[in-house]
Amino acid sequence: MSEHDESFAYQNFDTILRQMMQELGVSRMVTNYRIKADPDAPYFLISLRLGKARASIKVSDMALVDASPDGGKITITDENWAPALLTRLWQQYGRDAVEQLTRYEIIVHGATPEALSSMELDPGEELRNHVLDAVWRIFPEGFKVRHNLVDDQVMTILGTEHDLKEEWIKIAEDLHEEMHHVKEED
Amino acid sequence: MYEVLLFDGGVYKINELYELIEDVGGFVIQKTQVQVQITVTLAIPEEERPAIEAKTVELGGKLIDVPLAGTEIAVVAPTLGRHHMPHPTCDIAEQLRRAGAITVVMGLARGKGRRTAQISADEKAVIEEYDAAVFVLGNFKDCILEHKVKLFEDLEVPVVAVCGPEIDDLPSCEGLVCGVGRKVERMRREEEIHKLEEVGTTIEEVVRQKRKELDEDPLFVHPAEIKDRIAELEEVQRSLRPAPIVLHLDGLRVKIPYAEWKDQIAAVEVYGRRLGDIADISDSRLGGSTLIRIKTRAEVESG
Numbered sequence: 025m026s027e028h029d030e031s032f033a034y035q036n037f038d039t040i041l042r043q044m045m046q047e048l049g050v051s052r053m054v055t056n057y058r059i060k061a062d063p064d065a066p067y068f069l070i071s072l073r074l075g076k077a078r079a080s081i082k083v084s085d086m087a088l089v090d091a092s093p094d095g096g097k098i099t100i101t102d103e104n105w106a107p108a109l110l111t112r113l114w115q116q117y118g119r120d121a122v123e124q125l126t127r128y129e130i131i132v133h134g135a136t137p138e139a140l141s142s143m144e145l146d147p148g149e150e151l152r153n154h155v156l157d158a159v160w161r162i163f164p165e166g167f168k169v170r171h172n173l174v175d176d177q178v179m180t181i182l183g184t185e186h187d188l189k190e191e192w193i194k195i196a197e198d199l200h201e202e203m204h205h206v207k208e209e210d
Numbered sequence: 211m212y213e214v215l216l217f218d219g220g221v222y223k224i225n226e227l228y229e230l231i232e233d234v235g236g237f238v239i240q241k242t243q244v245q246v247q248i249t250v251t252l253a254i255p256e257e258e259r260p261a262i263e264a265k266t267v268e269l270g271g272k273l274i275d276v277p278l279a280g281t282e283i284a285v286v287a288p289t290l291g292r293h294h295m296p297h298p299t300c301d302i303a304e305q306l307r308r309a310g311a312i313t314v315v316m317g318l319a320r321g322k323g324r325r326t327a328q329i330s331a332d333e334k335a336v337i338e339e340y341d342a343a344v345f346v347l348g349n350f351k352d353c354i355l356e357h358k359v360k361l362f363e364d365l366e367v368p369v370v371a372v373c374g375p376e377i378d379d380l381p382s383c384e385g386l387v388c389g390v391g392r393k394v395e396r397m398r399r400e401e402e403i404h405k406l407e408e409v410g411t412t413i414e415e416v417v418r419q420k421r422k423e424l425d426e427d428p429l430f431v432h433p434a435e436i437k438d439r440i441a442e443l444e445e446v447q448r449s450l451r452p453a454p455i456v457l458h459l460d461g462l463r464v465k466i467p468y469a470e471w472k473d474q475i476a477a478v479e480v481y482g483r484r485l486g487d488i489a490d491i492s493d494s495r496l497g498g499s500t501l502i503r504i505k506t507r508a509e510v511e512s513g
């Protein structure tokens with residue numbers, strides 16, 4: 025461990041994390057977190073316990089799906105989901121096949137209406153992206169060698185400058201495991 | 211010794227102020243007019259201050275102390291990436307501008323990281339062109355004491371380090387302000403504003419010290435005395451840069467290309483001598499600028 029007193033750094037990172045999550049609108053989705061760092065090693069470790077995202081939703085629940093001459097036509101009824109829907113359609117059918125006529129109407133060439141209406145949108149992915157964005161911004165910039173442990177509940181990211189040592193990965197794994205059992209915001 | 215002040219007032223009868231400044235042997239460094247309001251940065255012999263104060267009252271203006279006027283200061287951060295700390299860096303630069311300095315914010319190309327943080331010879335040479343440098347460092351004491359301190363250990367210009375953790379003593383720097391660290395937003399809270407003021411006063415102290423050293427072996431002429439003559443050059447008048455001539459403690463930066471204008475600059479006449487004889491004129495590392503370092507009286511007279 026570092027021979028210096030690093031309490032300022034811990035306190036400062038705590039503030040940065042809170043402010044950053046607030047700025048990105050994910051503070052309610054992260055229920056608990058831990059930051060560990062040893063500047064002497066050096067490694068930086070951050071572990072976040074993720075809250076529940078909105079339940080996944082079917083396309084038929086947020087839009088009307090009809091057949092159209094060369095594919096399926098989607099009329100969005102709940103616009104909150106529009107960006108996620110569009111991203112998903114682009115991923116699955118490609119940008120060329122997705123034609124957005126108006127703000128609410130999308131034609132997907134070569135897709136059946138049945139396939140479109142049974143498609144599910146997972147908000148968890150969006151949440152993870154936001155949280156990951158917050159973590160990237162907080163992480164010391166030079167620590168580019170990273171090791172990630174991610175599951176539905178906890179996201180742990182370890183970073184260093186040069187080689188990652190087994191003992192640090194072990195510390196990260198232990199913390200990752202510990203985060204599964206902590207209470208909310210203690 | 212010259213004292214630099216800022217007049218803030220209206221344009222009505224402003225010529226009377228200009229005449230008085232000239233009469234007492236002072237100079238106008240910069241004028242910024244916005245409609246009928248005008249701010250004038252002026253340099254006067256310090257014993258003439260009461261006369262200027264009286265004229266300011268007569269004109270209904272205000273006279274503000276600008277302790278850093280006539281200096282150019284570099285504010286350096288290991289990187290300017292969003293990751294790092296652009297907010298404190300910009301806030302510190304703004305604080306110094308309020309005190310009258312011209313500032314430049316600089317990020318190092320390979321400054322990020324701990325052991326990987328480094329500064330190139332080119333970057334050092336750029337920083338050396340300024341009157342002083344402020345290094346804005348991060349959160350970890352270990353990182354600052356063991357590694358970041360190397361970024362400025364060879365610099366000859368005075369350095370003020372700003373960092374997060376409380377450190378009693380940091381080598382290779384003339385001033386140290388602790389308690390800033392990384393921030394994700396502007397420094398607007400009361401304690402943060404006090405911190406900015408502390409950085410300002412530390413830099414003022416460093417600059418005052420450098421001025422004192424210069425006074426021991428005084429310059430042949432004050433940079434402000436040369437400014438007006440250089441401002442008459444055609445290329446300077448054509449320059450669209452906001453401050454085409456910047457004063458340094460021991461010279462000036464003229465933002466016109468060295469290669470094309472060095473002869474005309476050297477030929478400028480100052481008190482019966484060529485500027486080329488009483489100053490070293492060199493190319494600046496920042497493109498399109500020329501540096502003038504005025505020789506001391508002893509250097510000129512012995513040469």
